[in-house]
Amino acid sequence: MGVDGFWNRTLFRRSILFLGKQTPYGKVRCEDCWEKLEYNVECGNKEKKGEMRAMKKKRGNKVLCIMMAVCLTVTTVLLSFPEDIYGADSSMGRYLESITVDAETGTSYRDRYDTNFYNKIKNEYNTSYTKEEPLQINNAGQLAAFSAVVRNEPKCDFKGKFVKLTSDIDLEGTPLKIEKETTGAPDPDIRYETFKATIKTSDGSEKVSNTWAPIGSNKTPFRGSFDGDKHTIKGMVVYEKLNDPKDDTFVGLFGRVEAGTIRNLGIENAYVMVKVTNGQNYVAAGSLVGTMREGVHIENCYGSGGAVCVSSKLNRKDIGTGGDAGGLVGSSIRGIQGEQTEPLPCEIKDSYGNVDAYVAIDGVGGAISHAGGLAGWNSFDIENSFGSGDAYSTSLNSGKISVQAYAGGLVGYNESDTAFKEDRTKSIKNSYGSGKAAAYAYNSKPLTQDGANNQEVKAYAGGLAGSNLRAAIESCYGRGDVYAASFVDDPDNNYTTDSCMSLYGGLLGTNSSDGEIRNSYRNSDAKMAGLRGDKVLTETTKINKDGMSLTRQEMTGTGPGRASEKMKGFDPGVWIFTEDRDLNAAAGERIGYFPRLAAINYPSGSEPSYQKTDALEPEITSDLSTQEILYNRGTRAAALEIKARVGDSGALEYQWYQSERNVTAGGTKLTGEDKASYTPPTDTVGTRYYYCIVTNENNQATGAKTAVSTSKAAKITVTMDHVHNWLSNWSSDDTHHWHKCKAAACPVKDKRNMNGYAPHQKNKGVVTKKPTYTQTGVKTYSCKICGHAMKMEKLPKLVPGAPNVKSSTTYKTVKLSWKRVKGVKGYQIYRASKKNGKxxxxxxxxxxxxxxxxxxxxxxxxxxxxxxKKEGKKTVYGSFSKKVKAVPRTKAPKFTLKPGRRSIRVVWKKVDGGHGYRIYRARSKDGKYKMLKDSRAYIPGYTSIGITANHKYYYKLRSYRIVKGKKVYSAYTKVKTVRTK
Structure with missing residues (x-):
């Protein structure tokens, strides 16, 4: 069956009206083979028709039964897969409800282009534009003329011809922005929220000017070769506002492309928007291409910044509607057409989409939506590519008919087309998805299943793909957060429990039994949640565990236990593994790098990564003394004690060790000694050393969750407990003039005097008079065996002590300060770029x-x-202070909060050197803070609107300065709170 035939309006209508279980867009599954996810053509060719009701936008009177399929403990017994629990529990899933464009169309390139260039193309078309001498385009007017020729002249599809971009082009479309307003949830007890995406002009103007007219349409596709020659097109705004269109709608820089090639082209900060009313046809949008069909090659292309938005609404109950949105391509559909006997090669290679994709489909006769970071719906080969934008897919329906939503970090829905069922080479290879994927399916009508009717409400979301049908996935990973939610109104008594379901997973939402997964991975630390609800059903949502589960730590970095070793099957010639790098944002923070593709030229700072917060090393504020401490055997020893602190970022644990040597590692662990103090035993004669390891355990850290600091080693010597009889004769060598003690058990004896006397053993001495900066001190030595005072030593005046240095910073200075000491001549300051450097x-x-x-x-x-200080002609130096780390950064801004009716106004004071400010909000002081705004506005201020009335919110801010394209953040402000009116 040809692709055009597949998308024939009649078949599309019938596919939505099938009341048997169905795959996207008319591929039907039977009751028996659905749960096995096996595609069966023969058992799907039965059309069942049921009673249809008029649409009612009603969302009340529901009691939703929610069961989270992501469990937090191994003992959870609700999951079907208890042996492989993964996914961090999310307290708040967020789903798209609707898309609104708050502006009208103004001037357009559709009727404003270079007419001379238009006529030139027409006149030269039959004899020109070879590979050696392509059509060359170097400005916006010429690009618009080229688009008009393809769109208006059916014979000028450029099949077998070549086009080349010779310069960067700015289409100068009105700058836009997207505001997300929280609209709530169907039930206040649900742990999720919906939002309305509103597209507005950045400057507040009422019209969108310089809108782009796509190259090629459904009736006049582009079939040539387009080489961007590594140039970019920016400022593109596509705004198609259609009522009851008679044809499928495809938009992007290109509308529809067939058997053509696009390479070496970047699309930057593009907004592609389609709003269809009474849209009984198919809608697809991407920043580069709306839809691609058989024989198309995309290579070394990207979309970055902006958004792709598809909104379609149909109030007819006899037909369904659907739409796709992708960061680069809306849909890529592979098939055989016309006189073809074999499929043409189709691929997306060495390309990426860093564009958020939104699709909201609202119907009465059925609704299906696909959204992906790279492509919404895909049946092409994808290799060496990625999607990093967020993908939101929403299908709403108010008729007794199926509704499905698909969202994926790379593609929303992936398949190997039915025409190539036996061709197992079709695949996604060496690719990844890193953005958020959220699929939301909702039917406001009570569904039935009584033999005559059979409806489904299902949402599919995956870190790589929402669904995979018959295709092979090899050497890929998904790492973004994944959410899926399905809801219906009251079912009847015969309704079965599998017709309202959310299927989701870190790699795939669902995978058919003949879909192959090879050497592919999912992020076990990603947030994942599946919600389903109605008044009766209680079945748990289904989590898909395809792909090997790795923690974020195991998916980043190099070395043992890290990505370079854990991610087996990743060719080092294709993938680049990078070591973690220190960040200067805050203490204990680092960047962990996920594997990136060697074929992609990543803009600086855009490598796949995440900010890892390690547990901080404890600071020992009061350490052990290293001076020897003497005890007679059996005497009770004084407790050894240390003091440590770590701020608010964890909890301290202590463990004491004993060693026979003066070391602080490799000692014997003292079982049960886990307090900040320890009393050493004195029942055995000899010298031993004791030290303590302090551990900070911070389970909230995203990197290393533990960090340790080790105290100094205390030397404890236990001596004999007998009474020593000592004599007053001098030693025979007349050198020490020490008395000798009579102790047969003394460990050392004078070989010149074997009558049982042993020489004194001098201890380390005790300071009996402390020296100062102006006077000398005295140190007295005694015998370690008998305690007899043997010698006194004068201690020189104190050398200046180590200063206690404190630091403070601005964005370009470091100020060091310390308390001056009397008698000191001055201070020397040393600096290094590494703690243990030069x-x-x-x-x-x-x-x-x-x-x-x-x-x-x-x-x-x-x-x-x-x-x-100076001692005569000699300079005497004191000890160095502790090494002080300082990072110049902007100050945290001062701010105020002003409450309004369901709103809060945040106003801050600009800080010296600050380029921007980030505003964070939480619903409780110790709750999770979410970034609301990254502001670089000239007038400092931001207003949160549409929030809960009479509720207390908590805010904190931080400033940043951009250095070499990277943001360097200040510390957070103190948290402030205010209650809304």
Whole structure:
């Protein structure tokens, strides 16, 4: 069956009206083979018709039964797959409800182009535009003329001809933005919310000017070769507002492409919007291409920034409607047409979509929607490509008919076409999806299943694809958050439990039994949730566990236990594995890099990554003394004690160790000694060392969840407990003039005096008079065996002690300060770029502070300071201070909150050097804070609207400065709260 025939209006109508179980767009499944996900043509050729009712937009009187399929403990028994639990529980799924464009169309390239260039193309078409001498386009007027020729002249489809872009082009469409207004949920107890996406002009104007007219339409597709020559097209705005269109609608830079090639082209900051009323036809939109058919090749192309939005509504109950939205391509459909006997090769290669895709389909006679980060619906080969934009797919219906929604990080719905059922080479290979995928299916009519009627309400969402049918997926991964929700009104008593279902997974939402998965992975740390509900049904949502489950830590970085070793089957010639990199945003934060594709030229800072927050190392504020401590055997020892802190980012644990050597590693663990203090035993003679390891355990960290610090080692010596009798004669060598003690058990004896006397053993000494900066001190030595005082030593005046250095920063300075000490001549300041790197003296000062200026924002600097003084002609230096880490960054902004009716106004003061500000909000002080706005507005302020009345909200902000294309953040402000009116 040809693709055009497949999309024939009559068949499309019949496919939606099939009341048997169905695959997307008319491929029918039977009752027996659905759960096995096996495609069976013979058992699907029965058309059942049921009673249809008029549409009613009613969303009340529902008691929704929700069962989360993502469990938090291994002991959970509700899942079908208890041995492989994955996916972080999400407290709030977020789904698209509707799309609105709050502007009208203004000027358009449809009737405004270079007419001379138009006529030139027509006149030269039959004899020109070879591969060696292609049609060359270098400005917006010429590009619009080229589009008009393809669209208006059926014979000028450019089949076998070549086009080349010779410069970057700005189409200068009115800048747009998307605002997401929370609209709530069908039931207040549901752990999810819906939102309305409203597209507005950024400058507040009422009309969208310079709208683009796509190259090629459903009736006049483009069939040639287009080479962007590594140029970009930016500022493209497509706004198709149609009422009861008579044909399928495809929009993007290109509308419909067949047997053509597009390569080496970038689309930046494009907004592609289609709004169809009474849309009984198919709608597809992408930033590059609306729809592609047999024989098309896309290579080295990308879409970045902006959004693709499809909205279609049909009030007829005898026909359904559907639509696709993709970050790069709306739909790519492979098939045989006309006189073809074999399929033409079709592929998307070395390309990506970093564009959010929204599709909302609302009907009475059935609704199907597909959204994907790269493509909405795909039956092409995809290789070395990715999708990183968010994909929202919503299907709403108010008739007694099926409704389905598909969303995927790479593609919403993936299949190998029926014409190639035995061809197992069709696949997605070496690709990934990293954006959020959210599928939402809702039917406001009570459904029935009584033998004459059979309806489904299902949502499919996957980190890579929402659904996969008969296709092979090899060396791929999905890592984005995944949400799926399905709801119906009250079913009748004969309704079965599998007709309202949410299917979702970290890699795929669902996979047919003949779909192959090879060396592919899913992120076990991604947030995933499946919701389903009605008044009666209680079956759990279904989570798909295709692909191997890895943690985010295992999917990033290099080395043992990291992506380079864990992700088997990933060819190092195709994939690049990168080590983690330190961040300068806050202490304990790093960037973890997912595998990226060698074929893609990633813009700086856009590599697939996530910000990992490691548990912070505990700070030991009061350490053990390293001076030897003596005890007689059996004497009760004083407790060894340390003090440590770690702020609010975890919990401290202690463990004491014992060693025979002066070390702080490899000792013997002292079982049960897990407090901040420890009392050493004194029942055995000898010397032992004791130290403590302090552990910070932070389960909220996204990287390393534990960090340790180790105390110094305390030396404890236990001596004999007998009474020593000592004599007053001098030692025979007349060198020490020490008394000898009479102790037969002494470990050391004087070989010149074997009558049982042993020489004194001098201890480390005790300071009996502390030295100061102006006077000398005294240290007294005693015998370790008998305790006899043997010698006194004068201690020199104190050398200046190590300063206690504190630091503060601005975006380009570091200020160091310390308390000055009397008697000190001055201070020397040393700096390095690494903590244990080479330090260089940068300043000598007599003051108690110094400011290091003209520094780089976000760069890490380390400092140490020492005091010095003069003793005659000699300079005496004190010990270095502890090394101080400082990162120049902007200050946290000061802000105020002003409540309104279901709104809160946030106003902040600009900080010196700040380029932008981020606003975060939570519903409780210790709850999860969500970023609301990244603002670079000239007038600092932001208003949250449409929020719950009479509710307390919590806000915090931070500023940032952009350095070499990367944002360097300040610390967070203190949390402020206010209650709405």
């Amino acid at each position: 330090y260089k003296k940068v300043k000598t000062t007599k003051a108690g502070s110094w400011t290091n200026k003209k520094l780089t924002t976000g760069k890490t600097y380390y400092y140490k300071v020492r005091a010095y």
